[in-house]
Amino acid sequence: MDYELTVYQCEGTDSEKLEWFKTINIAGEKLTDQELRNAVYAGSWLTDAKRYFSKSGCVASNLGDKYVKGSPIRQELLQTALEWIYCTENDTENKPHKSIESYMALHQHDEHSTKLWNYFQSVINWVKNTFPTYRKEMKGLEWGVFYNQFKDTDLNPTALENEIKTLMEDDEVSKKAGVYAYVLTRDERYLNLRTFSDKDKRILFERQKGVCPYCKQMFEITQMEADHITPWSQGGKTDLSNGQMLCKGCNRKKSDQ
Template identity: 50%
Template sequence: MDIFKHEITIRELVEGFVDNAENGVRAYAGKLDIRPPYQREFVYGEKERAKVIETVMKNYPLNTMYWAKCKDGNFEIIDGQQRTLSICQYVNNEFSFNLRTFKSLQEDEKKKLLDYKLFVYVCDGGDKEKLDWFETINIAGKVLTPQELRNATFHGSWVTSAKFYFSKTNCAAYNIGSKYLNGEMKRQAYLETAIKWICGAKDDDGIREYMAQHVDDPDAQPLFSYFQNVIEWVKAKFPKYRKEMKGVPWGPLFKKFGQRTDLDSAKLEKLVAKYMVDSDVQKKSGIYEYVLDGDERHLDIREFDDNIKREVYEKQNGICKKCGKHFEIEQMHADHINPWSKGGRTIAENCQMLCADCNRRKSNI
């Protein structure tokens, strides 16, 4: 792999700048692909892109950018997409800096900006070498998410289509699922979640395996359809939206309970409402899993505090309620006499101190 330093002016960079669905995002007389398949969406805000223009206006050095040379002799950006877009959009009069657009600048100001020199390192090598360089560079900069790096590895028609559904501004996945998913849509969190849902992947290897199987597919419509089915099922079974529904593992729940015909939405809502006001339930988002599978571990039921433990321990004189043996308080566990699932509360009157062995036997019953 060869790496060489390249020096260009902003005038050269912005020549032929286009940003549209037909031609993509290109500059440098059409020779520079600003948004290759592995790049994230433009995420700079007003303050960030203003800093780029301010740096140029004051003739301060702008961070070095990195390009990769393509087989056809053109280039694609490895690092510096957002700085490049900020510059191109400003010269294209798409935003103002200090209340002035580029066209409102004096001629000498325009010339000074257009003559500003940018320093670029260009990598000329194979795809694997360029991808390795890409990952290394991004460790030192704004680190890419695991899914952004996966997109780089498996870029092609399927990834392009998947990004259209799951990470473009106002994409279909965002419009129907933003209230139910965590993570940044533009940082590929929605796409990663959808892949996990459809194939049951638990880790990076599982996601990569799914993407490898579909890398040459013409589009990602089946993935989006599955995602859509999950969200529609959630809305049908839990029609009353609560903020606690955001981030619930809906995909695995759909896979397990999606074909059940005995799940009545009215009954589910009654249970959800009941547990939402239960002060012993500390993890409210876990209620949705609990009403489906009955596993109390989703709820993080409130434990007896140290004061209650001490009070009950003293009343029992350190004697385990089950085996009748004496233990130090550190060797004992606070247990609900009447289980929470049967209406028992986390209060002193419903607490008993058991030794570790007796508590374990009771839990296994």
């Protein structure tokens, strides 16, 4: 074979090298973010970590395949484990991708990655013990984040399963995968609860003749928001019989109560 090969010799800090790799990562099949990181932070720690997380049929995949998305070969499983474990050592939950570089640089020359592998096992085993009934909605959730936050909380798997079953059957819950985060955090935003349609809003607005039932003032429909008279948490449904149009100010006040 007789053709020219362009070779780049990179100098600089690890972060500068990583940015350079991203710049030239345009030809052929693009490398994933973690594949780029692996090129910069190669060392004894990474070699050992890849034994667990980066081969087809690797032990991490065999253990957590039902709960974690991503290809081991494309380093996505390794990336997930790194995102989770980094948050146990640093307050960077909201910026996991940016933090992985620091973690890999810190451990680059460690002899082994046993801590990462043990941590990953702890996460998956906690999930299996806390939620023993498997559902397809469990794949791909932020289990490491939940583990970090709730591993020391006294949770009742039977009570959790009963609540999960009820929520899975609830038509008001649009995002079934969010049920697991909800039963842990009690944050209703994970459920993506049903809302009133534009048609419903128009019907409610006409019934009220544009008058907000709280402040008794008249508004345009664009100045009003649909509200559940009885909230979902108290058994309310997204039915016209349980709906009303409130002005935005009154709706905010009601939500804050």
